[in-house]
Amino acid sequence: MITREPRYQLPARGPAGHLGRHMLALVGNSGRAVIMLGEAIWCLRYVFTRRSRQAIVTQMYVGGIKSLGVITVVAAFTGMILALQTGLEMRRFGQEVYIGAAVMVSMLREMGPFMTGLILAASVGAAIAAQMGTMTVSEEIAALEVMSINPVRFLVMPRLVALAVMTPLLSFYSCILGVIGGGVVGLTQLGVPWGAYVDNATRFVENKDLYVGMLKAFLFGILIVTIACHQGFSATQGAVGVGNATRRTVIVCFLSILICGYIVTRVFYV
Amino acid sequence: MTPKPVNRELMMEWIVGVFMLVVLLALAYFTIVLGRATFFxxxxxxxxxxxxxxxxxxxxxxxxxxxxxxxxxxxxxxxxxxxxxxxxxxxxxxxxxxxxxxxxxxxxxxxxxxxxxxxxxxxxxxxxxxxxxxxxxxLMEEAAKVVHEVRQALTTGGISSNAQAVVASLREITERLERGEGTLGRLLSDDTGPYTDLTNMVADLREASRQIREVSEQVARGEGTLGRLLADDSLYREASAIATNLRTVSERLAGGEGTLGKLLSADDSLYRDLSEAAASVKEIAGRMERGEGLLGRLSTDEALYEEARAALQELRAAVDDFRETSPVVSFTTLLFGAF
Incomplete structure (x- = not known):
């Protein structure tokens, strides 16, 4: 059950009481989010139904294709900034030809998934939280449950599948654009030939870098959907609650992406 | 006829499908490139x-x-x-x-x-x-080895003891200098004797250098024999001419030309002639010493010499008389010859 009766608690006493109340809320919310995620994964058995397919494609379009513009700009300029900053420093040692390797490694391992995750969290995650929150405070979720329609299967699972698929692809797309942007800067600003740039870019990376980065993006997509849906379903108190849910979604998504990115890096590269 | 309205859902499916297809193809290509796979x-x-x-x-x-x-x-x-x-x-x-x-x-x-x-x-x-x-x-291993060797040399390889010996020698030298021992010590400690000698030596050297400079300036101006030798090239030309002449003479000698050349040549006829002539002169001289012949008697007989001398004097007097009287005789002859 997504919807529940509100629980009335006595006010907390003192800082320790507030801290304890927040810790309990954090643990409780995390548990509810994980349970909701598990339920969504369980609902994956309906992923190939016609209605689910249609909903998934719609979410892929809304969450992925509509984010292409901002991802394109952010990724290209991220690669250009990386190439310029790295190249200017490496030029002091006459090693600017290696900016291809620097940009490629940075984009594939970290910057591509990270920038994609942040963009999707700020745009798609906030939109999901706002939509879910509005449905929650307007008791549409409760109505779905009254009609025996599982809100997780109907709302969460298509978004989960859509972002789980689209985030790695968008991450790879941003990596390519970042590398191209870095190559353009290397060619025009640093005098690095395109061939040498590409040669160095592909020499120092492996498939492991590519797929670990895509794994990160996959996890980021799952995190964004889970956090956004949970925050939306937890919205209370009308429009203000929706706003709070949206704000918390962005903050928690950013923190989760950072922590998850570090853990994945720690697991695969140390 | 108005076109059929585009199905929005179908359009979304197409767009999403194309995007996924393109990205997946790029991903496959990228995987092959990064994997450096060589399938064929x-x-x-x-x-x-x-x-x-x-x-x-x-x-x-x-x-x-x-x-x-x-x-x-x-x-x-x-x-x-x-x-x-x-x-x-x-x-x-x-x-x-x-x-x-x-x-x-x-x-x-x-x-x-x-x-x-x-x-x-x-x-x-x-x-x-x-x-x-x-x-x-x-590289790191080699660098570590070098550092280890240097450290070992500093500690046990004798560099330290050598450095101590060098320092001891330097200390001894400085002590001797302080005591005024040796030439350098005396020079440093004594302000009279060595210093004066050194000053005089420097003055002499300065004077010598001045003279050398004057001589060199004279030579540069072409003054004196050496200067003219350096400045005037007539001597060179003369020497060249002499060398040419010597070469000519040597060529003539080699060619057997002239008396000396004939003497040096393989043909010894001149030598034989000269030898015979010398033998003849020697014989004549022997005869003269023995008083043979007119010249021998003249050289050995004093009376004959005196008589010959008197005769020559008389002959000279007769010739003088004839010379003095010859114009008169000639004039008279011309004068009376016309008649």
Missing amino acids: QRQYPLTVVFEDVMGLRKDDAVVVNGMTIGKIRSLRLQDGLVEVTADLNQPLQLRADHRIVIMATSILGGRQMQIEVGSPDAPLLPENVIPRGRRPYD
């Missing part, structure tokens, strides 16, 4: 045994004559050695003097296996022989 190229395995691979990894490059011809397929530790298997794009025929070593690709890191197949006149390596790689040149 025949591979030639090469196994090399190393004692130390210095961090060589799978997929590192195999380089022959600076060209990448393959990559490392696997590394396996066996019997204390590392067995490295590489996939080559083309077969290699290693010679007996081949050389396989692991090198650093750059100062930033990375390794590669570098192969030198060997000289063409060396025999081929049998196929059943696994080539053995050389121990890699580790």
Whole structure:
């Protein structure tokens, strides 16, 4: 059950009481989010139904294709900034030809998934939280449950599948654009030939870098959907609650992406 | 006829499908590129045994004559050695003097296996022989070794004792200088004797240098014999002419021309003539010494000499008389001859 009766608690006493109340809320919310995620994964058995397919494609379009513009700009300029900053420093040692390797490694391992995750969290995650929150405070979720329609299967699972698929692809797309942007800067600003740039870019990376980065993006997509849906379903108190849910979604998504990115890096590269 | 309205859902499916297809194709291409996969190229395995691979990894490059011809397929530790298997794009025929070593690709890191197949006149390596790689040149190891050797030399290698001996010698020298011993010590401590000598010597040297400078200036101006010798080239021309003449004379002598040439030539007729002439003169001189003949008597007989002298005097007087009277005789002859 997504919807529940509100629980009335006595006010907390003192800082320790507030801290304890927040810790309990954090643990409780995390548990509810994980349970909701598990339920969504369980609902994956309906992923190939016609209605689910249609909903998934719609979410892929809304969450992925509509984010292409901002991802394109952010990724290209991220690669250009990386190439310029790295190249200017490496030029002091006459090693600017290696900016291809620097940009490629940075984009594939970290910057591509990270920038994609942040963009999707700020745009798609906030939109999901706002939509879910509005449905929650307007008791549409409760109505779905009254009609025996599982809100997780109907709302969460298509978004989960859509972002789980689209985030790695968008991450790879941003990596390519970042590398191209870095190559353009290397060619025009640093005098690095395109061939040498590409040669160095592909020499120092492996498939492991590519797929670990895509794994990160996959996890980021799952995190964004889970956090956004949970925050939306937890919205209370009308429009203000929706706003709070949206704000918390962005903050928690950013923190989760950072922590998850570090853990994945720690697991695969140390 | 108005076109049918586009199905929005179908449009979304198309867009999402195209995007996914393009990105997945790019991902596949990227995977192949990064994996450096060679699906359609025949591979030639090469196994090399190393004692130390210095961090060589799978997929590192195999380089022959600076060209990448393959990559490392696997590394396996066996019997204390590392067995490295590489996939080559083309077969290699290693010679007996081949050389396989692991090198650093750059100062930033990375390794590669570098192969030198060997000289063409060396025999081929049998196929059943696994080539053995050389121990890699580790810059850090060499640097550590140098530091260790320097430290060892400083502590136990005698450098320290030598340095102490040098310091002791320097201390002894400075003490002797302070005591005014030796030439340098006296020079430093005594302000009269050596200093005066040195001053005089310097003055003499200065005077000598001044004179040398004057002489050189005179020579430069072409004054004096040496100056003229340097400035005037007539002497050179004269010497050249003399040399020319000498060469001419020598050529004539060599050619047997002239008296001296004939004397020096292989023809000894002149020599014989001169010898005969000398013999004749010698004979004449002997006869004269013996008083033979007119000249001998003249040289030995004093009375004859006096008579001859008197006769010559009389003859000279007669000639003088004749000379004095000859104009008168001539005039008279002309005068009376007309009649």
